[in-house]
Amino acid sequence: MxxxxxxxxxxxxxxxxxxxxxxxxxxxxxxxxxxxxxxxxxxxxxxxxxxxxxxxxxxxxxxxxxxxxxxxxxxxxxxxxxxxxxxxxxxxxxxxxxxASNYSLGVNIFFKVNQFLAKVMDKFPAYQVSMEEIHHTEKKDAPSGTAITLAEGIIQENKKIRKWVNRDTDAGEELGIKSKRINEVPGTHTVQYSSAVDDIEIKHTAHSRxxxxxxxxxxxxxxxxxxxxxxxxxxxxx
Structure with missing residues (x-):
């Protein structure tokens, strides 16, 4: 080729x-x-x-x-x-x-897990969803394309979430994405559902490119x- x-x-x-x-x-x-x-x-x-x-x-x-x-x-x-x-x-x-925003097999499995969890959590409005993504300092865009794909999957399955924002938020209809840039981090994405009694979290960590x-x-x-x-x-x- x-x-x-x-x-x-x-x-x-x-x-x-x-x-x-x-x-x-x-x-x-x-x-x-x-x-x-x-x-x-x-x-x-x-x-x-x-x-x-x-x-x-x-x-x-x-x-x-x-x-x-x-x-x-x-x-x-x-x-x-x-x-x-x-x-x-x-x-x-x-x-x-x-x-594709991400070509990793593991990340694409993670996308599917994320959508499934979002559909389940749609029935439990006491949980507020948020996201964190960490990449290397040379990455130009924020949030990452992978984070946006995750956010779109949540919005598709969770009726109360209307949009994502690239900051912390307490608004129930918003999904806050926190973007961090740290040297030599290939990519880490965490989705968290938080309530007064507990948290549910899924995470994907890439070890290399x-x-x-x-x-x-x-x-x-x-x-x-x-x-x-x-x-x-x-x-x-x-």
Whole structure:
């Protein structure tokens, strides 16, 4: 598999290492100062793009891949206010976009556990739900895309929660997300339901970027012959 890497930070380098171990080639790397390389890139010399760049670069990266007939596997978060534009372009160009806020198998199981717990807790209004997410200091967006996915799962299943906010809150209709940035933390997410008598807590702690990167490479192997907007539910067949 011939891979175009979009973004070459710590995550991009980890993806490169895993892809090479699995027998693939990294044929092009486009980082923040290398966008002129797109002039040499097409669906004729690249099989798939894996995109872990920055929020302000993701939209342009994805649209350029659609123009060149290259399937995109994107894990960049913080740009989803532009998702409808990307979706429309994908459909118009007959392209492929696989997007996930997190490619870790464990996190995607955690998403399902979170939704199940939210549905159960909807029957117990005495509990106030809150969330904490911790990431490394280089992460640009807050809250994390993973935290937002967790929040959306809670809002979907819990009728009293109307919205999430990126702060502590005592408002019953709000889900407060506390974001912390600490050196060398790959990602920790905690969902807590608190009442006067007890707390219920679920937590996912990533020990390295390996799980995220391996998931992205496995998805890239799977997505090549598929079209449209896809996500982890499609890949894992939950």
């Amino acid at each position: 011939r891979i175009l890497l979009l973004g070459y930070g710590k995550m991009g380098k980890t993806i490169e290492s895993i892809a090479l171990e699995r027998g693939h080639t990294i044929d092009f790397i486009v980082d923040k100062d290398d966008h002129q390389l797109f002039d040499r890139i097409s669906g004729q010399n690249v099989d798939v793009a894996i995109e872990f760049s920055q929020p302000d670069a993701a939209l342009e990266n994805i649209l350029k891949c659609f123009d060149r007939g290259i399937p995109v596997v994107s894990g960049t978060t913080g740009w989803l206010d532009q998702f409808e534009k990307v979706k429309n372009s994908c459909e118009e160009k007959g392209g492929t976009l696989f997007y 390996q799980g995220f990167a391996l998931g992205a490479v496995l998805v890239a192997e799977w997505v090549i012959d598929r079209k449209g907007i896809l996500g982890m539910d499609d890949f894992l067949n939950f």
